Amino acid sequence: MAGHGQGPQAPTPQQARPFKPYLEQRWAETDGNETILDLYREITTRGFRGHYSTVRDWARRDLPRQEGFTPAPPPPSVRQVTGWLTRHPATLTEEERLHRKAVLDRCPELATAADLTSSFAEMLTTLSGTRLPGWIARASDANLPGISSFAVGLRADFDAVTAGLTTDWNSGPVEGAVNRIKMLKRQMFGRAGFGLLRKRVLLTS
Structure with missing residues (x-):
């Protein structure tokens, strides 16, 4: 595909090269209304194993763009999402809260995990261990890997965990x-x- 009159065209990244004809075809079919994130997801299902940034940078350079076109922002990293879910909500910025809500709205399982994580943290910080049986029941019923097995471990050492979540004493x-x-x-x-x-x-x- 021709460049934009800004000198020699840079080579397509090796990982994206086999998918270039498909990307150009899809872009033409949608009249440039397909987002870069949509294109990235499409070629990922077809075997692409590169990063979103590879597709984004290539598309910015090589694909014809309509006036006012803005590429979709990259998806959040696992580290970013983990931070939004595990930090106290009061410490999040308004933008981070919006991102957190958007992620949870798209994944009910993750919303359940976030709720269980927050409620356990509240028990830990407020020393309200009397709520532990209810939390264990909810975590077990959620059937989420990691959290459900954690609940099984708490039940096995229930008295000690309850004491740790109730008294001021600690090790x-x-x-x-x-x-x-x-x-x-x-x-x-x-x-x-x-x-x-x-x-x-x-x-x-």
Whole structure:
């Protein structure tokens, strides 16, 4: 396809090259009204294994565009979606909240997972362990990989988990002391005897 009068045309990326005739045909059939994201999804079902950005950059350079055409934004990454779902809603910007809602509206299973994650986090931060049985029942009924198996594990150690979600006591200080001792042990390994190691542990306590 001819360029846009801006010098020699850059080569089509190798991964997209076998799909170039199909992309050009689909673009012509829709009079340029097909979005780049739609084209990317179509060739993905036909075996394309490259990134969205490969198709986007090629389309921007080689496909004829109608006046005012704007390529569709790329789909969010797994990391972005995970952040929208696991962070406290109050910490999200307005744009992030809109993105989060759009993702959840498109995937009911993900909306259920987000609701279960948020409700468990609320139990953890408000020490409301009395709600744990209901949460376990909901998580088990959801039949979601990961969350449902997590619920099974909570049921197996129910009393300890309930205590952890209800009382102010936690093992943080003990874990901190253990980690500090392990760090000192690694620093001193092969360099000094037990006497000096003991003294360092006592002085840092």
